[in-house]
Amino acid sequence: MIGLEDVAKLAQVSAATASRALTKPELVAEATRERVQHAARTLGYQPNVLARSLRQRGSRTLGLVVTDILNPFHATLAKGVQDVAEAQGYTVLMFNSDEESARERRAFETLRGHLPRGLIVVPTPATHTNLDLLPGLPVIELDRASGRANAHTVLVDNEAGAERAVSHLAAHGHRRIGMIVGRRDISTAIERHEGYRRALADAGIPYRPELVLPGDHREAGGRAAAHALLALPAGERPTALFVGNNEMTVGAVLATRELGLRLPGDLSVVAFDDSRWAQTILPALTVVAQPEYELGALACRTLLARLAGEEVPTAVRLKTTFIERDSVAPPAGQPRPQPHPAGSP
Amino acid sequence: MIGLEDVAKLAQVSAATASRALTKPELVAEATRERVQHAARTLGYQPNVLARSLRQRGSRTLGLVVTDILNPFHATLAKGVQDVAEAQGYTVLMFNSDEESARERRAFETLRGHLPRGLIVVPTPATHTNLDLLPGLPVIELDRASGRANAHTVLVDNEAGAERAVSHLAAHGHRRIGMIVGRRDISTAIERHEGYRRALADAGIPYRPELVLPGDHREAGGRAAAHALLALPAGERPTALFVGNNEMTVGAVLATRELGLRLPGDLSVVAFDDSRWAQTILPALTVVAQPEYELGALACRTLLARLAGEEVPTAVRLKTTFIERDSVAPPAGQPRPQPHPAGSP
DNA sequence: CTGAAAGCGCTAACAT
DNA sequence: ATGTTAGCGCTTTCAG
Numbered sequence: 001m002i003g004l005e006d007v008a009k010l011a012q013v014s015a016a017t018a019s020r021a022l023t024k025p026e027l028v029a030e031a032t033r034e035r036v037q038h039a040a041r042t043l044g045y046q047p048n049v050l051a052r053s054l055r056q057r058g059s060r061t062l063g064l065v066v067t068d069i070l071n072p073f074h075a076t077l078a079k080g081v082q083d084v085a086e087a088q089g090y091t092v093l094m095f096n097s098d099e100e101s102a103r104e105r106r107a108f109e110t111l112r113g114h115l116p117r118g119l120i121v122v123p124t125p126a127t128h129t130n131l132d133l134l135p136g137l138p139v140i141e142l143d144r145a146s147g148r149a150n151a152h153t154v155l156v157d158n159e160a161g162a163e164r165a166v167s168h169l170a171a172h173g174h175r176r177i178g179m180i181v182g183r184r185d186i187s188t189a190i191e192r193h194e195g196y197r198r199a200l201a202d203a204g205i206p207y208r209p210e211l212v213l214p215g216d217h218r219e220a221g222g223r224a225a226a227h228a229l230l231a232l233p234a235g236e237r238p239t240a241l242f243v244g245n246n247e248m249t250v251g252a253v254l255a256t257r258e259l260g261l262r263l264p265g266d267l268s269v270v271a272f273d274d275s276r277w278a279q280t281i282l283p284a285l286t287v288v289a290q291p292e293y294e295l296g297a298l299a300c301r302t303l304l305a306r307l308a309g310e311e312v313p314t315a316v317r318l319k320t321t322f323i324e325r326d327s328v329a330p331p332a333g334q335p336r337p338q339p340h341p342a343g344s345p
Numbered sequence: 346m347i348g349l350e351d352v353a354k355l356a357q358v359s360a361a362t363a364s365r366a367l368t369k370p371e372l373v374a375e376a377t378r379e380r381v382q383h384a385a386r387t388l389g390y391q392p393n394v395l396a397r398s399l400r401q402r403g404s405r406t407l408g409l410v411v412t413d414i415l416n417p418f419h420a421t422l423a424k425g426v427q428d429v430a431e432a433q434g435y436t437v438l439m440f441n442s443d444e445e446s447a448r449e450r451r452a453f454e455t456l457r458g459h460l461p462r463g464l465i466v467v468p469t470p471a472t473h474t475n476l477d478l479l480p481g482l483p484v485i486e487l488d489r490a491s492g493r494a495n496a497h498t499v500l501v502d503n504e505a506g507a508e509r510a511v512s513h514l515a516a517h518g519h520r521r522i523g524m525i526v527g528r529r530d531i532s533t534a535i536e537r538h539e540g541y542r543r544a545l546a547d548a549g550i551p552y553r554p555e556l557v558l559p560g561d562h563r564e565a566g567g568r569a570a571a572h573a574l575l576a577l578p579a580g581e582r583p584t585a586l587f588v589g590n591n592e593m594t595v596g597a598v599l600a601t602r603e604l605g606l607r608l609p610g611d612l613s614v615v616a617f618d619d620s621r622w623a624q625t626i627l628p629a630l631t632v633v634a635q636p637e638y639e640l641g642a643l644a645c646r647t648l649l650a651r652l653a654g655e656e657v658p659t660a661v662r663l664k665t666t667f668i669e670r671d672s673v674a675p676p677a678g679q680p681r682p683q684p685h686p687a688g689s690p
Numbered sequence: 691c692t693g694a695a696a697g698c699g700c701t702a703a704c705a706t
Numbered sequence: 707a708t709g710t711t712a713g714c715g716c717t718t719t720c721a722g
Contacts, residue, residue, distance in 0.1 A: 001402075003699060014709050019701055029707055044478075049458040050404065051699035054395045054714050057346075069427075075420050082414075082441060091455055094439055096427060110436055113394040133389075254625065277622055280599065348715060359693050364717055374691060396715035399698050 080296025101126030161320035162195025170203035178238030222248025226255035246273035283326035425641025446471030506665035507540025515548035523583030567593025571600035591618035628671035
């Protein structure tokens with residue numbers, strides 16, 4: 001392994017000067033600097049980041065903990081984070097919590113040993129306490145909020161997005177609108193549910209708890225919830241469904257197929273999260289799209305700005321985009337859509 | 346930060362003994378060992394892996410470089426690698442080459458500074474030379490082979506999988522079978538193409554180069570290739586398509602829709618790679634499925650076994666699974682399928 | 691079985 | 707502007 005010592009020898013300077021020439025060029029005479037840099041290139045010198053980090057008590061490393069890397073939404077978040085980090089010379093240590101407290105805990109422990117400069121985390125309900133393992137570490141919460149005081153968050157405007165989606169259904173004449181909501185202890189689910197309530201209230205539709213079912217944010221949960229909702233007796237069964245995330249939407253759509261329901265004739269669907277799947281199944285789904293990549297990239301930029309000592313906003317909310325496609329129609333027996341509500345594009 | 350020194354003090358031993366008690370318990374008296382372990386737990390001691398790695402000249406870290414983390418196939422490979430690594434106490438540093446030589450190069454450079462014990466890489470055509478940056482590092486090539494001599498590889502039986510798929514089309518009476526093949530400098534594409542040729546030969550169908558188009562392994566490339574193939578004059582146009590990977594398949598299917606073609610009535614399709622998308626679009630696609638997760642997991646197990654000094658096979662090929670769904674029918678004008686070829690399930 | 695001492699490769703004080 | 711020295715936290719000789 002080629003070390004700084006080797007470079008220094010070749011450039012005929014001390015190791016300290018070699019170090020300076022490479023990391024703080026302005027502190028070194030031009031001639032020396034060039035000699036050292038040349039030597040480094042010649043030898044193919046690559047700094048040992050372990051030694052450097054040990055000395056500096058902190059590495060150019062960022063932690064990233066997501067809850068499900070197989071979910072394309074999270075994969076895209078991760079790519080946004082990675083691309084920004086890489087561009088700034090940071091390495092990201094990525095972990096999967098799989099939504100499990102114990103796994104998140106282990107991720108934090110492992111991370112700690114690597115002395116990361118900061119952490120970006122998609123919180124689970126346990127994050128609040130697990131973060132005690134990393135006292136003093138700058139943290140950005142991504143996609144969801146853990147509820148810690150003064151936490152820095154980069155989120156999406158879930159409530160407005162959900163309200164827009166449900167208003168759209170109401171505007172098409174739906175009165176029995178079901179929601180598959182997600183876990184009640186996760187902020188996105190709570191906020192999207194709140195948007196659902198508000199849209200109903202705006203449309204003068206009473207809130208009916210039996211039409212709102214929790215899911216587990218996975219396909220299986222969405223499927224089970226959809227089956228339960230669609231098993232209600234004819235007069236009670238929802239004519240439209242608002243589904244709280246991409247994975248549950250897959251389950252819900254599969255459930256409608258299993259029941260032989262046609263979309264949107266027999267049932268209208270609006271989903272949170274866009275995806276290639278939502279774009280290319282038939283009918284293409286009307287969705288509330290999130291800027292996933294930008295979310296990840298922004299979280300990383302925010303973290304790096306904080307590390308650089310800049311003032312950054314504590315809570316950022318990006319906007320969602322409502323995308324109308326082919327999965328919404330008036331309820332059966334009421335063929336004509338009502339006019340669009342004021343204030344919508 | 347709690348260090349070994351703190352633990353040692355609390356347990357009333359030297360730092361050296363504390364270190365031994367924690368990492369080589371058999372070298373320490375039972376009583377001492379327990380005292381130290383207890384102290385470590387009490388203080389919440391977490392070893393500083395940087396210091397440890399510096400001293401040991403190597404970290405409990407593995408590199409993983411994939412070509413496209415947004416591709417679910419690669420995301421699943423990555424999860425397989427991660428899960429195994431984590432279970433063995435290894436941390437994985439994951440990078441994205443995006444199929445670009447320069448990015449892969451940078452990933453290798455960054456990795457080098459972290460003194461990883463080994464590397465798992467989905468090779469690009471540049472990997473062969475880029476690996477010079479990491480001399481002596483144990484490497485496993487995953488999914489594709491770079492062509493380096495003595496390289497350890499964990500692959501799938503691409504040729505047999507492709508042959509099975511194309512034979513299936515031939516057995517249904519197709520004679521003009523197109524292939525969207527991927528890049529000619531990537532081993533999977535070459536091997537799948539070879540399987541295609543062999544199947545044609547077995548079925549007595551002449552090979553026609555104009556029916557074989559390269560793609561870029563992405564959706565856009567698949568779409569363009571499909572459009573080109575389907576723009577051939579009526580008598581030359583393929584009645585069936587074999588598509589070389591999951592992403593290009595999406596593009597190809599979208600192209601058929603843009604052309605108003607019905608699957609499988611107007612065109613039969615068999616694809617390499619299964620995916621939820623392939624399972625849930627209509628018609629569901631007949632595919633050659635790969636054991637993605639197992640590929641990643643096996644690559645990692647193989648690497649760790651090598652690090653442990655065990656003898657491991659140099660080249661491993663996992664089997665693919667042919668899954669018949671609804672995207673294959675006899676060509677138009679020839680309604681009755683021919684009997685299945687001998688040797689197939 | 692345990693302790694003392696050295697050193698992994700680098701950078702930050704402190705000199706000059 | 708550069709060299710000297712010390713030390714980051716840990717493991718590993720080497721003694722005892």
